[in-house]
Amino acid sequence: MNCLRCTQGGWVVGVLLLVGGLTRALPAEADNLRLGDFFELRADDGDGTVECVEHGQIDINHTLVVEWDEVDLRAALSDADAPDAPAILTERRRLETLRDLVAEFLEAQAALALHISLGAPTATTPPEIAAASAAFSRESEQAINALHEHVKSLRAAGHATAAQRLENAANDAVLEDYAALAEVMRDEIRRLGERVRRALETADRYSIRMRARLVQTTGSRRLHLVGYDEITPAGFNEVPRFQLDLNERARMEVEAAEQLGQVVERAMSGELRAEIEMALEELEAELGSLAETLEVDVLEGNLESALDEIEASGEGGAESLIEQGKALLDTLEALTLDVPPMEAENDAQLLLAIVGQVTSELQATIQALRSLPTLVAAVISQTESTLEELPGVLRQDTAEALQASLARLQEDEAISDLIQTFEEVRTSFGFARDIADAALDAAAETPRDVLDESLDTRLELLQEGERNSGELVVLEAELSRETDDGSRIETRALRRVRLRQFGPYVGPRGSLLFTDPEADALSDQSWEPAPALSYMMHWGWRGRGHHFWNDVLDPGLGITFLILDHNDEDDFELGIAASLSLFRSLLWVGYGRNLQAESDFVHVGINPLALGTLWRERSAP
Amino acid sequence: MLKNTLILPESNAHLASQLLRDAIESLDVVLMLVLGKGNDEEQIVHFADQLCNKTQTPDGNLRRVVWVRDLSTATMQTAIDDLTGGVQPRPQVIVLNFFDQVKATLAQGDPASPLDLELAFLEGHQ
Secondary structure (H helix, E strand, O other): OHHHOOOOHHHHHHHHHHHOOOOOOOOOOOOOOOHHHHEEEEEEOOOOOEEEOEOOEEEOOOEEEEEEOHHHHHHHHHHHHOOOHHHHHHHHHHHHHHHHHHHHHHHHHHHHHHHHOOOHHHHOOHHHHHHHHHHHHHHHHHHHHHHHHHHHHHHHOOOHHHHHHHHHHHHHHHHHOHHHHHHHHHHHHHHHHHHHHHHHHHOOEEEEEEEEEEEEOOEEEEEOOOOOEOOOOOOOOOOOOEOOOOOHHHHHHHHHHHHHHHHHHHHHHOHHHHHHHHHHHHHHHHHHOHHHHHOHHHHHHHHHHHHHHHHHHOOOOOHHHHHHHHHHHHHHHOOOOOOOOOOOOOHHHHHHHHHHHHHHHHHHHHHHHHHHHHHHHHHHHHHHHHHHHOOOOOOHHHHHHHHHHHHHHOOHHHHHHHHHHHHHHHHHHOOOOHHHHHHHHHHHEOOEEOOOOOOOEEEEHHHOOOOOOOOEEEEEEEEEEEEOOEEEEEEEEEEEEEEEOOEEEEEEEEEEEEEEEOOHHHHHHOOEEEEEEEEEEEEEOOOOOOHHHHHHHOOEEEEEEEEEOOOOOOOOEEEEEEEEEEOOOOEEEEEEEEOOOOEEEEEEEEOHHHHHHHHHHHHOO | OOOOEEEOOOOOHHHHHHHHHHHHHHOOOEEEEEEOOOHHHHHHHHHHHHHHHHHEEOOEEOEEEEEEOOOOOHHHHHHHHHHHOOOOOOOOEEEEOOOOOEEEEEOOOOOOOHHHHHHHHHHHOO
16 A cells, blocks of 8 residues: 555545545434533633633633533423423422522622612612512512422422422521522422432433544644543643744645655656555555454355354344344445446546545445444354243254354454554554544543433643644534443534634645746746745734634735755755745745745645645544 | 600591601601500510510611500591501501501400511511
């Protein structure tokens, strides 16, 4: 696969990502429960200030905090699952009402108390006092009425003792002061919450998984969410406002520009087509060996034999095994790939055809690989149960052969090697790390039980290595239900937050520039490609209404250095130019000077990896 | 001890009427009138008096209670009917807001727990 690796460079990446690219479509959120309503995103600046994330962006050096409303979530989950669901539903509503009203009641009380404590001049102005007390009385009335209704509901539900106890406590408290009354209400809220919790404990269990990714120019990578995964962060990496060191992104952009420049030259000379066709054959050979590595033929044979014997026996009770066995067979079939030869008139068309076909095949294979361990485990478990319940349903040699084949697939090493192979393939096409991420997804996640004390988590951006303004953090939350039949995903929620450096900042970027010398004597060197390194200043605006500037146009102004070859008489030519970048450093224009040839030039250019970033963000879930 | 309650004299109807008018017209408070005498009314007065303590200002409480123990005289009946518009039977509890408007009433036999009285007071704050 080496020939399809970075030798094709950024141009291939750009074309591939224009016409194909992997998409990860997630199912829509369940209509009856919107998981995203149960958590909020906040930004912690590290100095004690924690504020809501505004306008979908966060300072690049802050910490992203996820705050869950566990009580609401538990209560919402109890609606459909608890044995006494109708009563739980009613109690949940009362809990929500009481909780909201207590908060408003106390706020209004505090406002009134503040108002009347301001001093004599205010206290002797009845209209002002009247207005403040009117506001307070409305909130208080609602709270107390809600409490009354709750007491009545308790009596109606047959909890006369609890109703009387609560009523007595409330009557005693109100004679004392409002804080005492609020405490009674809070105690009742806690009691209701405990009741909902106990109802959940007898019902199916739920768990929450969360993942975070950073979508960058160089690819998409996992980020560490405290309590949700085992990836340990390394180092402390504050992004400086004026960054002059060549960071990883700029280094890769220059490298991609160099490779792309070579590709452009080879395409012009006709060498590219032959290389692509050879690479395609290698890809088919690599992917075709998947089945052989997994001994899929053997397993398919054993599984089909077992299913035939079960069906022939006429025994009922093995339907689950038959169903899961067929699902496994379907998945195994999806592991084989077949990329037919493609005809194209020119290299660009060939590339487009390759991307379209191979990308979709890769997607199907990746999904099959990811689902394989779960399916195999299910079939193994079901086989054991079936053999126990229906001892004579399979011949002993058939059962032993099947179990041995299934055990073979459970060897993680074989699957991990395959995933690594796909990673190399995808890297060759410019998809960085997504396959390894798929393996990490399966291995590294730690689900949190909804009954845990807190589902909250943090994303410490300072510890997440290199990151750049404009990159996207994609946060995914997933609610699963654990039943006797296994785990099932109920619903998902996504949040996207853009990293931002606010105000002015400077950083290095790479690009491929096409230069046109002004001097007539050098006119035959028009629009020669040359990789370039620039130091560009950008400005990140805070607040609403700057999305177009920050995330679309993102203009940069700076200085560019590049090695030129305008004049054959000079062995070395250094060009320095003033450059303007647009559309998140995708397009470049500028004017400069070839110091050795003593000639001015204009340049236009692209950043091939920036195109990849745009596509990757669009494809990100 | 009733710290926030004015008990109108039973022996002098004219004085009682005068004191009632003064209480209504001159005090910038939410006023709760408790009508009648008996164990229930006494309990209501005690509850209401305690409920007044939650609205203290530097110049005193925003709430007051007036206990009209004797409603047998025409003078007192007229004074009450002027407030309620002559509604019969007369309520047991009447709450006036800062602007001397009747905002809540509790009839004989209505629940009069501390929470019910607090709700009545709160309506008087509006």
